[in-house]
Amino acid sequence: MNVTIVDYKSGNISSVINSFKEVAQNKVKIEVTSDLNKIKSSDKVVLPGQGSFKSCIDALNTINGLVETLNDFAIKNKKPLLGICVGLQMFADVGYEETETKGLGWIPGKVTKIDNQKGKYKLPHIGWNEINIMKDSKILKDIKDKSHMYFVHSYEFVPNDKNAILATTNYSSNHVCAVEIENIFGTQFHPEKSDKIGLKVIDNFINL
Amino acid sequence: MLKNRIIPCLDVKNGRVVKGINFVDLKDAGDPVEQAKIYSDGGADEICFLDITASNENRDTIYEVVEKTSKKCFVPLTVGGGIRSIEDINKLLNCGADKVSINTAAVQNSKVVIDSSKKFGSQCIVVAIDAKQNGKNWEIFTHGGRNNTSIDAIEYAKKMEECGAGELLVTSMDRDGTQVGYDIELMSKISSKVNIPVIASGGVGNLDHLVEGIKLGKASAVLAASIFHYGKYSIKEAKEYLDSKGIPVRI
Numbered sequence: 001m002n003v004t005i006v007d008y009k010s011g012n013i014s015s016v017i018n019s020f021k022e023v024a025q026n027k028v029k030i031e032v033t034s035d036l037n038k039i040k041s042s043d044k045v046v047l048p049g050q051g052s053f054k055s056c057i058d059a060l061n062t063i064n065g066l067v068e069t070l071n072d073f074a075i076k077n078k079k080p081l082l083g084i085c086v087g088l089q090m091f092a093d094v095g096y097e098e099t100e101t102k103g104l105g106w107i108p109g110k111v112t113k114i115d116n117q118k119g120k121y122k123l124p125h126i127g128w129n130e131i132n133i134m135k136d137s138k139i140l141k142d143i144k145d146k147s148h149m150y151f152v153h154s155y156e157f158v159p160n161d162k163n164a165i166l167a168t169t170n171y172s173s174n175h176v177c178a179v180e181i182e183n184i185f186g187t188q189f190h191p192e193k194s195d196k197i198g199l200k201v202i203d204n205f206i207n208l
Numbered sequence: 209m210l211k212n213r214i215i216p217c218l219d220v221k222n223g224r225v226v227k228g229i230n231f232v233d234l235k236d237a238g239d240p241v242e243q244a245k246i247y248s249d250g251g252a253d254e255i256c257f258l259d260i261t262a263s264n265e266n267r268d269t270i271y272e273v274v275e276k277t278s279k280k281c282f283v284p285l286t287v288g289g290g291i292r293s294i295e296d297i298n299k300l301l302n303c304g305a306d307k308v309s310i311n312t313a314a315v316q317n318s319k320v321v322i323d324s325s326k327k328f329g330s331q332c333i334v335v336a337i338d339a340k341q342n343g344k345n346w347e348i349f350t351h352g353g354r355n356n357t358s359i360d361a362i363e364y365a366k367k368m369e370e371c372g373a374g375e376l377l378v379t380s381m382d383r384d385g386t387q388v389g390y391d392i393e394l395m396s397k398i399s400s401k402v403n404i405p406v407i408a409s410g411g412v413g414n415l416d417h418l419v420e421g422i423k424l425g426k427a428s429a430v431l432a433a434s435i436f437h438y439g440k441y442s443i444k445e446a447k448e449y450l451d452s453k454g455i456p457v458r459i
Contacts, residue, residue, distance in 0.1 A: 014304040018282075052329065123404070127213050127429070129210045130209065150284060153331070192282065193284050194282070195248065195282050195283050196282070
């Protein structure tokens with residue numbers, strides 16, 4: 001089996017690569033590429049994302065045919081895909097960071113700024129927060145409710161269909177931190193930076 | 209609920225730890241990778257490396273250290289010291305650092321903060337502020353505390369937030385190395401002024417100081433070096449103590 005981490009030149013993905021390689025050891029091949037053919041032929045795809053919603057979407061669009069390839073992979077062929085942080089946010093129809101930007105539209109909803117309640121809550125939401133698991137999922141297998149995960153973000157994904165929500169976290173209000181629709185998975189937190197418990201999420205994805 | 213973070217900081221010089229943990233079972237007390245691993249296994253919420261390498265020819269040693277550490281530690285890694293340019297930041301991030309902490313370069317040219325936060329995202333740009341009290345005010349010092357800029361620290365903190373810093377690492381030069389506790393007034397003034405998280409640094413001598421930094425200094429995270437290095441307290445003890453004082457921590 002091989003897992004491809006999409007390298008679309010947006011932000012720093014070394015930690016994602018390191019964590020997947022740590023979990024995979026030599027049993028699973030981890031590819032890091034923007035090569036469309038390699039993405040097409042891989043078993044699973046990881047879509048990381050750092051920076052703003054707009055900068056990530058722009059970076060995806062810079063690589064000719066990449067969005068189409070990802071669409072085929074996740075929507076047409078229904079192969080497993082994991083979005084991390086802005087990688088998850090891009091599943092939405094639209095994002096409002098910097099300016100209104102069209103997303104991939106895989107999970108209907110929008111990405112808006114976390115309400116800081118007039119400065120009561122500092123942004124970004126940085127650090128370790130508990131996740132409230134809303135429903136069972138293969139990707140959260142053996143992860144206990146109220147486990148701590150590492151977060152860094154100022155924007156949240158608000159899906160229209162609440163059934164897509166796997167887990168929430170509380171900061172200012174309860175917001176979505178893990179989603180699943182069929183073969184599409186996403187985490188707002190950074191499993192690659194969430195110590196052993198985060199590596200378990202990665203392990204779960206690899207072993208789907 | 210978001211937890212307050214405890215961040216042990218390791219001073220690294222020419223690729224080796226200065227003032228390391230004196231654990232008897234440590235194979236190589238000067239190895240930053242091994243020390244960082246001990247901290248992350250012990251429950252550190254993040255790891256910070258401060259590169260204090262003086263000579264330019266040895267500056268590349270930090271890249272190797274970061275690369276090795278990021279393959280063994282899966283908690284956030286912040287690297288500071290001697291960062292001058294976007295290129296320096298790019299290299300550190302590519303080696304596996306999650307955040308960089310910019311000090312002198314940010315004072316000299318705030319464009320570094322503006323450009324780097326745009327390019328890499330605010331989440332990885334920490335601005336380090338070294339401040340010293342002068343009467344009722346605090347002034348910014350650069351070059352490891354040697355140069356006084358006369359810039360007001362509180363105003364500067366606000367400016368750095370506007371430039372795109374994701375966090376501020378505030379060190380009191382009056383307290384650094386004294387072990388008498390953080391400069392609470394400085395921390396709380398800056399924390400109240402900005403809407404981004406503040407990491408308190410400089411002066412920790414015991415666990416009550418960590419409590420004060422969070423409760424009174426309003427810091428989101430507390431950074432300490434020597435109390436952990438010399439094995440006076442473990443990260444676990446520190447967390448249990450904070451927990452007993454009603455401070456939310458990840459245990």
